[in-house]
Amino acid sequence: MSQQTTFPLEFELTPSETARSSAERETILADPGFGKHFTDHMVVIDWTVDAGWHDARVIPYGPLMLDPASSVLHYGQEIFEGMKAYRHADGSIWTFRPEKNAQRLQSSARRLALPELPVADFIESVKQIINVDGDWVPDAPETSLYLRPFMIANESFLGVRAAHKVGYYVIASPAGAYFTDGVAPVSIWLSTDYSRAGRGGTGAAKCGGNYAASLLPQRQAYDNGCAQVLFLDGETGTHIDELGGMNVFFVHGTDTLVTPRLTGTILEGVTRDSILQLARDRGMTVLERDVTVDEWRDGVASGEITEVFACGTAAVVTPIAQLKGEGFTIGDADAPAGEITMSLRQELTDIQYGRLPDRHGWLLRLDAAAETEVTA
Structure with a gap:
């Protein structure tokens, strides 16, 4: 099974022409709930059995175009991950142990007969969504930007076999504090x-x-x-x-x-x-x-x-x-x-949230300033 044609993938950005204004975004971030609102962009990477992973891109958030015969709708070939981006006190944006999520997505892919996305491309896909939608990471206590990478079989066919065409996506949703009135048993x-x-x-x-x-x-x-x-x-x-x-x-x-x-x-x-x-x-x-x-x-x-x-x-x-x-x-x-x-x-x-030292090296900085620090 072909995995990828180039290493690493390069992402192309198509900015949204209908991105929410700062005022609209702040209104949402004041009371985001969980899984109710979504940022202005999404990540997409295509895979085919012949070409491997290709056409990595960041595009405006919007509905997916799926054929009624798409195999995910009939045979359930899909997997996903859940992770968060946290804003630290200095305004920087970090995530927690993303390589573990990437490795688990690979393990899930093996079990569901889906292609494995390389760890480096998984992490880059998360950085890409933050690069364009980082303003959506809230800064109130216990809040975060929930990140949902997922993979679906989107080949149009009816037949019980592993799909030859797959899509990988990342969407993001601001998340309020899980316990609004304090942690409750x-x-x-x-x-x-x-x-x-x-x-x-x-x-x-x-x-x-x-x-x-x-x-x-x-x-x-x-x-x-x-x-x-x-x-x-x-x-x-x-x-x-x-x-x-x-x-x-x-x-x-x-x-x-x-x-x-x-x-x-x-x-x-x-x-x-x-x-x-x-x-x-x-x-x-x-x-x-x-x-x-x-x-x-x-x-x-x-x-x-x-x-x-x-x-x-x-x-x-x-x-x-x-x-x-x-x-x-x-x-x-x-x-x-x-x-x-x-x-x-x-x-x-x-x-x-960066309030204690990261003695195990669990945190990864996601915002663009991190690249400047590395090359400075």
């Missing part, structure tokens, strides 16, 4: 009727089908007064996998952090990996292993499990107060957020 619902993924399936890939499969059980969670749904493994129905869109952690005592091991059915979260490293930096014992609901129940009852939280790009870290299921509850819905939970969240966001 949530209750989550245990799904026993549905599984998120099965052994040998696509659970470790970031593809839309996994999220589509979570929507019905997520609705059940809402109906039961919960903010999120928790899934068990599809093979035994006893081990905890992850939430609909977040990884889950358990604090034992004051010095041990436990999270379900990666089994091929759990998404390898960038935030997950970062939390594990920060915990190790503190000297905590970090364990990646199977965790059962019975262990959760017994651990809370005995006091061994002192805190539970979930993590992901959007919310960063969310304290979990209570697990609810058919005929049972674990924990107290009114329990406050745990001290370790909140300190890990604070440390991670302080690194992302």
Whole structure:
């Protein structure tokens, strides 16, 4: 399978003729919400089985032209990523561990029989959207510009095989603070009727089908007064996998952090990996292993499990107060957020926003000034 014809790709810019004015943009940034507004441009890179990756460009944001027979509409060949651009106190714009997102997109592509975009081109595509739409990165506390790279099979054909024509895109959306009134613990619902993924399936890939499969059980969670749904493994129905869109952690005592091991059915979260490293930096014992609901129940009852939280790009870290299921509850819905939970969240966001030293080299500057610094 051909991957690319030139290294690296060169991007052509077509500026939008209908870009929002500064006043319009500031009105949006004052209350952006999440996923409601989009910047003025988007990145597009084409791929064909014969030419590889080519025609990298930045164009005005707008609808995609898709043939009704486009294979993504019939066979679900699509993958995506989620990441953020952060404005630091000096006005500079940074992102967090983009190479991990690039590598995960490659892994997802392999599983979905899509072409792998080189890491360097992935990172450059993110820089390109910031170069043209950097003014859309908000500067209010806990805000960011959410970046959504995604890849779809857009060959027009009906037939079950990997597509010979693919499009890669990056769109961007300003994001307000996830917790507008401060970080609040949530209750989550245990799904026993549905599984998120099965052994040998696509659970470790970031593809839309996994999220589509979570929507019905997520609705059940809402109906039961919960903010999120928790899934068990599809093979035994006893081990905890992850939430609909977040990884889950358990604090034992004051010095041990436990999270379900990666089994091929759990998404390898960038935030997950970062939390594990920060915990190790503190000297905590970090364990990646199977965790059962019975262990959760017994651990809370005995006091061994002192805190539970979930993590992901959007919310960063969310304290979990209570697990609810058919005929049972674990924990107290009114329990406050745990001290370790909140300190890990604070440390991670302080690194992302430049308030703490980046001792692991996780940050990458995206705005044009970074190029000037490198060549000066």
